[in-house]
Amino acid sequence: MDSESLRIFCAVAAELSITNAAARLGRVPSNVTTRIQQLEADLGVALFARTGKRIALSGAGERFHDYATRMLALEDEARQAVTGGRDGGSLRIGSMESTAASRLPAVLARYHAQHAATRLTLQTGPSRQLVEQVRTGHLDCAFAALPPAPDGHDELAEMGLQARAIWTEELLLLLPAGTPDTQAARDVRPRSLAAFPPGCTYRSAAERWLGIAGSGDWQIQEMGSYHAMIACVAAGASVTVLPASVLQLSPAAGALPAIALGPLDTCLVWRQGYDVPAFQNLTAQLWPAGA
Numbered sequence: 001m002d003s004e005s006l007r008i009f010c011a012v013a014a015e016l017s018i019t020n021a022a023a024r025l026g027r028v029p030s031n032v033t034t035r036i037q038q039l040e041a042d043l044g045v046a047l048f049a050r051t052g053k054r055i056a057l058s059g060a061g062e063r064f065h066d067y068a069t070r071m072l073a074l075e076d077e078a079r080q081a082v083t084g085g086r087d088g089g090s091l092r093i094g095s096m097e098s099t100a101a102s103r104l105p106a107v108l109a110r111y112h113a114q115h116a117a118t119r120l121t122l123q124t125g126p127s128r129q130l131v132e133q134v135r136t137g138h139l140d141c142a143f144a145a146l147p148p149a150p151d152g153h154d155e156l157a158e159m160g161l162q163a164r165a166i167w168t169e170e171l172l173l174l175l176p177a178g179t180p181d182t183q184a185a186r187d188v189r190p191r192s193l194a195a196f197p198p199g200c201t202y203r204s205a206a207e208r209w210l211g212i213a214g215s216g217d218w219q220i221q222e223m224g225s226y227h228a229m230i231a232c233v234a235a236g237a238s239v240t241v242l243p244a245s246v247l248q249l250s251p252a253a254g255a256l257p258a259i260a261l262g263p264l265d266t267c268l269v270w271r272q273g274y275d276v277p278a279f280q281n282l283t284a285q286l287w288p289a290g291a
Helices: 003-015 018-025 029-043 059-083 097-102 104-114 127-135 152-158 201-210 226-234 277-286
Strands: 048-051 054-057 090-095 119-124 141-145 161-174 192-195 219-222 239-243 258-271
Touching: 003 018, 003 029, 003 059, 018 029, 054 059, 090 097, 090 127, 090 277, 097 104, 097 119, 097 226, 097 239, 104 119, 104 277, 127 141, 127 161, 127 258, 141 161, 141 201, 152 161, 161 201, 161 226, 192 201, 192 226, 201 239, 201 258, 226 239, 258 277
Parallel strands: 090 119, 090 141, 192 219, 192 239
Antiparallel strands: 048 054, 141 258, 161 239, 161 258
């Protein structure tokens, strides 16, 4: 087993096609097939289930994929550490949808202009899942909203993580046009919340403010984008919670009433001891030296 075999395996696992993986890697399909067979022989298990021309990860393959991803990431981290990031290295960044839309474009454009050799990847998701992926090594760092709790950072320390607040977002509860003046949660109409799946800190904040837990008259519509959520509010079908910075990007800004729910920090979360040059360059973008 070597790093090249792991890269080939991860490419096939991503494409679920030998032909597509070969094209992605710049190899001939027969070479990819041979390397996968050699890896399976080395491990003594089938990593893929084959049905005709179709392949899928086997149970063993799914477990191995987790380790292969982390081993390749660790190899890159080690290479950056001993070479001082001479080849640029890579940085796998996680982010909430809201931060990716409103905050990161300028940051990442500036980063790329200054460090074009660094391979940046961006993955979005709810805060809880992002933090877990940093913990397991599937992401190098993530921008996440942490629940407001006195011991929140203590819990991170127990997970081997640390965090620093980067931006403060003003959370808004967005209401349909024509909604009567509403200040109390009991008066909010309609009784439907458009939100991301569980794990989203903003959703949790909305559920607490609205008193949804234990309430039988609320429905939650799970969606994958703020565009869809704002559209549902505009249609009068639901309410939603989002940062003011995201609403400002929408044509609906100023057309729909909103209730301020208060500020919530967006933090950069990373593993303790993770300090490779590619990450140092990101933190230099986010806070000045000595700040």
